[in-house]
Amino acid sequence: MQLIHCPWCGPREEVEFHYGGQAGVAYPADPAVLSDEEWARYVFVRDNPKGRFEERWSHSAGCRRWFTAVRDTVTYRFER
Amino acid sequence: MSRVDGYGRIDRSRTLTFTFDGEQYAGHPGDTLASALLANGVRRVGTSVKLDRPRGITAAWSEDPTGLVQVEEPFPEPMLLATTVDLVDGLVARGLGGRGRLAEVPDTARYDRRYTHCETLVIGAGPAGLLAARTAARRGDRVVLVDDRPAAGGSLLGTERICGRSAFDFVADTVAELRADPDVRILPRTTAFGHYDDGFVLALERRTDHLAQPPRDVSRQRVWRIRAGHVVVATGAHERPIVVEDNDRPGIMLAASARDLLHRYGVLVGREIVVFTTDDAAYDAAADLERAGARVTVVDPRPGAGGSATHHARVVGTSATGSEDGAVTAVTLDDGTVLPCDALLLSGGWNPTAHLFSHVRGALRYDAELGAFRPGEPLDGGTVVGAANGTFDLAGCLAEGRGETPEPVARRTHVLWRTEGEPARQFVDLQRDSTVADIARAVASGMRSVEHVKRYTTIGTAHDQGKTSGVIASGITAELLGVPVESLGTTTFRPPYTPVAFAALAGRQRGRLYDPERTTALHAWHVEAGAVFEDVGQWKRARYYPRPGEDMEAAVLRECAAARTGVGILDGSTLGKIDVQGPDAGVLLDRIYTNMMSSLKPGRVRYGVMCGVDGMVIDDGTVLRIDDERFLVYTTTGGAAPILDHLEEWLQTEWPELRVSLTSVTEQWATFPVVGPRSRDVIGAFAPHVDVSNAAFPFMSWLDTEVDGVPVRLARISFSGELAWEVSVDGWHAAAVWRRLLDLGAPHGITPYGTETMHVLRAEKGYPIIGQDTDGTVTPQDLGTEWAVSKKKPDFVGRRSFARPANLDPLRKQLVGLLPVDPDLKLPEGSQIVELTDALPPPPVPMLGHVTSSYRSAALGRTFALALVKGGHARIGERLTVPVDGALVPVEVTGSVLFDPEGTRRDGEPSVR
């Protein structure tokens, strides 16, 4: 059970957070021009690295703010 | 009796009576069941799981692999260790032969949890732990000190001396100092059973089992959730036996455990004792036992070890000749000597109790000198001290407790896993009856991994999780494979360190507190009105209000008829509501909804549909435009939280440039649809100053007003096709306004209705319920709501997915109506639909879709259903078959709108329009 550092509220229990998966996946500028393959990649495919992962979290039971954090998917440790 | 005077910390002034295996015995407060049994000369506790061999007590505390009992009184509890059961008056227990028994009656004991925070958590109140706690406390830390036994002291048993004082005095003084510090919390009888990231430790406190009269309101057990800046693992070590032939008999135990039993409980485990050791510590035990009156023979194969009385030999077997309880009566040495005895104590060295270090991924390293795995790397956010760290001398433990590096001490453990003998009678895991022969078979079968050997032999999977057997299994496997132990490793330690009752982990999350019940401001009214409730997520919603003698069907037909012919009222307060404010509010909603929201005029209402990026419908509802920069979004009841999250996620992570803020107002507003041809009369009476004519108050418009000084919002929204208003009011005034509407509606026969009637009314009109008529695979087009999908907007969430090949398939499932040919037959919701047939072909039978909603309609005078059907829109007019309970029910496909398809009722009766 992790203590996750919300950039606003400080360290809080993992249960207060909502996981949002990979960070930095931008919504396509113009989805209409994408091929079905490209669109499928945006909708469904996310990195799944074993190790360092830049990901989004929301402090859903606290300040409700989304933030980006870097975590190791093997040790589960957050970079600070 | 083998109780000796002058020893033990039990209260001999009081006697307790208990029953074991049907026999009554006496013991004392402070005894465990194990000590009391041994004091009464009971050495055989149970039988082994596989071979039915007699088993006794092997250790004095939680590492015991054999002394398993079933407690029957005061409350049945399966598989406990006699060594950890506090003796209380009236205790009834029996020895186990493998499986425990669960009570047939509910456990009424309380369990709870408690959070606490500290700078330093010390696990274990032995010499190292006590000093670690004292050091931290003197530094000014908030300290929590947990120890699993009733009293502090750990391995200190009173014969040692610390700084010139007896160890007991040292313990008492240190505990007294800690107790006097308000920033120190000492938790005895508390087992730290799990260690997690970021200094998080779970510990089980046994609060009442040792009490003669447990207080009723005090929890029996409590799970402490301790968040510590620094965790000091001072959990000591488990003594390691040496495997010899027939090493499983009662009377054979670990040397230090015998010493523990003597000093804590005044129990002398034998009068004629053989100690077989390859480690110096057993000599302390031998000396103490001798002093207490036993005759002790030490067998030690190490050259030069011990004194002149020591046999330099190995024990290679035991016998139980003439023993009624199967307990050991003699041991055989490798030189042929037979030593008669009534107890054999084994000591092959010590295994650091590194479980809590291992739980947080601390890597263990094999120490060939110790013959054990010990912490092999620094712990992030913690330290391991004393015996848990492989430091076994008292001075070293005290030094590590103080945070100092101890002087190295030469140790003369001779690593000996087993002696010669018949492998099939050399027990490695006594509880699993797993032997050296089993390991040999595993290795011969091709097993090379210690995990495979564990699974093949089941070593280490029993109640004790291999606390004393694990490393021996690794050692013997390595020997058999001819590889070093360190290359083989050991199996992973995982929480819990000792077994924990399910109820303790459930805590207070039981019964009414299992999961929150969410209720609306009218809940008390619903209860009084006799509502039958349904669970919708966490909400309790009134489903229908039966009158005396009515079943659900009768009540719903009555409620529906009222709404269609007179006036009905619903508590719709559970609908999610989100205040959307800011200059870009319209832009955000345009990107989220499939239709245009920015063009909505203040004072007006629009229905909207939302999709996920995959183009599937996730929610629907109405949107009120409050002013240029403000909207009120209604979501479904289930959608309230996820849709707010969905909006926040897009807004914050994708479009942070939009100047919009989102606020949940679900409980701020209570909302009551007032529905039916007479609703205008009720609303007119409720807000007499408001012009409720169609001209002044058209469909899909809203206004704010006041009634008796209370702000009220009225909206012409209809989820039933009838003339209807939604009355919204702040939650404080919800009950009063509801009662006012009922009073004013009474002359018009106003009828409260529940969710079931709401469902029927909307289904008659073909309005889908997201989550009932959809399942995450349905697009707006499938629902027949393409009219709500904007063609003008360049993009919105999900739009691009509509163009994927599978979404263009004409055979997609589409929402249609179904009319059973028999108008009295109600199709079960969930029924599957196949082509029209009077005999099903053999499976697999191609399925066309399923019934999503099905009701008996007062308005239609018959049953009807909604269904998702492959290519359904093109099948209108066709007949299909629905298998129901073995019958094949013919149904006709219709459009989804079955009642008033022209929409003539929306504005009420023509005379008053």
Added chain:
Amino acid sequence: MVSRVSGDVVTDVLRPAGALDGWAGRFAALPDSVTLLAEPFHAMVDVRTADPAALERLVGAPLPGPNAWSGGERVTAIWLGPDEWLLTSPFLSPAELEGAARETGAAALPDARLAVVDVSAQRTTVRLRGAHARDVLETGCAIDLLPRSFGAGSAAVTLLGQSGVVLLGLGPSDYRILVRSSFAAYLAEWLLDAASEWR
């Protein structure tokens, strides 16, 4: 009090009701070491602004930063998020508080964006006091509540039991708990159950 008559039914004025109106008796049965008191009808508005200075005059104190509340008896400001505060007042009506927030904000910073939402009925308030108040909270709240960490002026948006709450530290052994109205009955039941050890 009769305000009007419709048919033969006598209707009271539209009197407000608190989410925990039915609980007073059970609360009253608690000992002094754990007292619970429902505090209904505190006006509350949610304010979003990048310029918190705009509201200082209304609150009578600088708006608090993270994990804190500030203000006086008349108006209290609780930090909810980086640009979000909850203003509460036991004296002003919801409309008065909402209006005051808008006017104060607009007067101080006419160009600043300010979103104000009346959320008075969204949450209800419970006061928890007594020697064992912290013990009760610690059975279900993971925040460090030891006085040196969470004293008067502290606030946390967090979980208590299985309910989201806004928890305010008022003084030693004195807390105010703001809870979503629909969870109020659950929380009341939960608190009473937690207090049973000290009954």
Added chain:
Amino acid sequence: MAEQLPEHPDFLWRTPEPKKSYDVVIVGGGGHGLATAHYLAKNHGITNVAVVEKGWLAGGNMARNTTLIRSNYLWDESAAIYEHSLTLWEGLEEDLGYPILFSQRGVLNLAHTEQDVRDSVRRVEANKLNGIDAEWLGPDEVAKICPIVNVSADIRYPVHGATYQARAGIAKHDYVAWGFARRADEAGIDLIQDCEVTGFTTDGSPDDGTARVTGVRTTKGDIACGRVALCAAGHSSVLLDMLGVPAPLQSHPLQALVSELLEPVHPTIVMSNAVHVYVSQAHKGELVMGAGVDSYNGYGQRGAFHIIERQMAAAVELFPVFARAHLLRSWGGIVDVTPDASPIVGHTPYENVYLNCGWGTGGFKATPGIGWCLADTVANGRPHPYVAPFALDRFVTGALVDEHGAAAVAH
């Protein structure tokens, strides 16, 4: 005395060093990889095969799952492959010559809300039309099958009924894996442990459809191969990243736990979605439970304890007699989850590389079925009809097999 488990055979498998080259290299020595090896040999006579495993055989999810076997899935595509698998389970003990302790004790999927009831009836009716045994039971009938379920009407989430599949059951996971492994070894297939794949050698280009893998790089050296089958479960993304093949997979921790050995109290398998419970009583007597999936990506084979606590609360709520059972041991696996909660099986952009992943929490029950179908796919170079709907390109067309809404609880 507790029920005794049968002894393992005296010989299971060799410990070979890898050869220079194989016709087929199967990456991943878990249940799926070993079953694929078995059926390659048995059904297709292909035995010049290596199974390479980075740890010990069947030491991943195969060793960590809760052993439920059922086929009562909603969608036709899922029902077909799981029913094929269940049919194979019914003859597997004989096929493998290994006592796998397949015990068909039935599974109850409880319904606690009106929507649960609709979804349950929908699935039961679909199962029946697909030839899968299934029935809908009321609360009284639930209590008859499993008397310890609390079917009282005044609990927080009362039981409204349940679906029941009588042919569902449990098996002993190690025995299953070792049975497959022993047969594969007997057929001459090399099972190579402690052999981690570190890369692939390839030629051609995915852009013009000529890409193929020529060999597998491992910690035990390079191995040339004709075809490759990827059966790496939670680690599939790691392998696919080496090949540059994007796939919609996310790896999550999934926890499970057992109690001590108990006298028989629980005759069937009970699953519940709303009150998250999944429990059976194993042969020896321990209660075996699946807990939830942790929300975040993780390769750590461990999860957060609050998931276990929640699971315990749910278990005691539904089974009050469990109150004083003890949690003895908990552990975690790594499940690879897809967007539609259905597996991905079939071709990759490399013409001789076949993918089998994304089974999420449901892989164990599919073991013989997917082994059979993947072997057929690898042997014939085209998807077996049962796996064709699970091709990677369904995410492009949108023809998903969405088991989220419909499959009730996972596992």
